[in-house]
Amino acid sequence: xxLSEVTxxxxxxxLATLANPHRMRILAAxxxxxxYVSRLAREMGISRALLQVHLRKLEAAGLxxxxxxxxxxxxxxxxxxxxxxxxxxxxxxxxxxxxxxxADQSQGDRK
Amino acid sequence: xxLSEVTxxxxxxxLATLANPHRMRILAAxxxxxxYVSRLAREMGISRALLQVHLRKLEAAGLxxxxxxxxxxxxxxxxxxxxxxxxxxxxxxxxxxxxxxxADQSQGDRK
DNA sequence: TCCATCTGCAAACAAATACTTGCAGGTGCT
DNA sequence: AGCACCTGCAAGTATTTGTTTGCAGATGGA
Numbered sequence: 001x002x003l004s005e006v007t008x009x010x011x012x013x014x015l016a017t018l019a020n021p022h023r024m025r026i027l028a029a030x031x032x033x034x035x036y037v038s039r040l041a042r043e044m045g046i047s048r049a050l051l052q053v054h055l056r057k058l059e060a061a062g063l064x065x066x067x068x069x070x071x072x073x074x075x076x077x078x079x080x081x082x083x084x085x086x087x088x089x090x091x092x093x094x095x096x097x098x099x100x101x102x103a104d105q106s107q108g109d110r111k
Numbered sequence: 112x113x114l115s116e117v118t119x120x121x122x123x124x125x126l127a128t129l130a131n132p133h134r135m136r137i138l139a140a141x142x143x144x145x146x147y148v149s150r151l152a153r154e155m156g157i158s159r160a161l162l163q164v165h166l167r168k169l170e171a172a173g174l175x176x177x178x179x180x181x182x183x184x185x186x187x188x189x190x191x192x193x194x195x196x197x198x199x200x201x202x203x204x205x206x207x208x209x210x211x212x213x214a215d216q217s218q219g220d221r222k
Numbered sequence: 223t224c225c226a227t228c229t230g231c232a233a234a235c236a237a238a239t240a241c242t243t244g245c246a247g248g249t250g251c252t
Numbered sequence: 253a254g255c256a257c258c259t260g261c262a263a264g265t266a267t268t269t270g271t272t273t274g275c276a277g278a279t280g281g282a
Contacts, residue, residue, distance in 0.1 A: 008135060015130035018205065019123050020240090021212050028209035031202045038258065050241060052260075068259090074249045075258045082202050089198040091142045094129065098139035101132050131270090149228060161271060163230075179229090185279045186228045 001062065001085040003093050008101035011094075014087070017061035022046065023054050027082060030064060034081035055080055112173065112196040114204050119212035122205075125198070128172035133157065134165050138193060141175060145192035166191055 006014065017023060029040060037055065041048040058064045059080075066080045117125065128134060140151060148166065152159040169175045170191075177191045 008132070012130050012132055012135065015126050018200070019126035019130055021119070021123055022240090024119060024123065024205055024209045025212065027202060028206035031206040036258085047242075048259090049243080049261085053240080071249095071258085073251095073257090076248070077258065078260095084202060085200065087200040089129070089196065089200060091138060091193050091195060094135055095139035095142040098135045101136060127269095133270090147228085158272075159229090160231085160273080164270075182228085182279095184227085184281090187278075188228065189230095 001083065001087070003087045003089070003097070006097070008097040008099065011087075011097045012101075014061050014063065014085075017057050017063060020054070022050070023058055026051070026054055026058065027063065030080060030082045034079045036069075036077040036079050038077075040080070112194065112198070114198045114200070114208070117208070119208040119210065122198075122208045123212070125172050125174065125196075128168050128174060131165070133161070134169055137162070137165055137169065138174065141191060141193045145190045147180075147188040147190050149188075151191070 003011070018027075025044060026040070029035065029044060035043070037051060038048055041051040044051065055064065055066070059066055063083055063085065064080050065083050066078055069077050069079050071077050114122070129138075136155060137151070140146065140155060146154070148162060149159055152162040155162065166175065166177070170177060174194055174196065175191050176194050177189055180188050180190050182188050
């Protein structure tokens, strides 16, 4: 995914998603190869529920993908993998992205 | 500012700061040249108080700088300017940054 | 003096986020 | 049946973030 391909709104979503220690560490972990939820939670030392919440956000932002795999012993495992991206942030790039921010001037038109 | 120069924690701060429509538009406006608070607020159509809050965040993140200028007619004007940055975000780069996240595993050790 | 401009900030409220806890369903093995 | 795995999600609470409103101080000119 390239910066030139995303709208301002989507860029905001992506940046907000990346701006979190847990999610950053999750990406770091997945950078070493795909993994399934329970195991990843154990490796990171966080609860599965918490991990799931973050994984859902990462997936919503398009930063990771998931697939359900039936293991040999019948267990359903959900594997997550990184969706490659390359976002070169510069003042000019952001200025360009800002042009495609939705009309209203705040964040997600409140009321 | 380069990605390799910032710690994981600082990167989180920077990304969180960028992940906001108002602040993105402020940067876009400043990309066209420095400006002072009141004028910028008028141009953007937002309140001065709101703009100030966002400018403070941008400055705290090191994305803009400010200087107080005494205009000819004696008014004190606060000019803001962009602090150039170039952050190339990739899974690998984030993984590297994640290594320097502070020990605790959540966001800003709560209690 | 009154008005227009510039600045700054805090208090109060609204809304979005993060996290925990608890419950639910599934398989297979002993 | 009971235990060890796997999954999913919602309710409740704690915390952070965003925004408005209101006040305050300064200058210069009519």
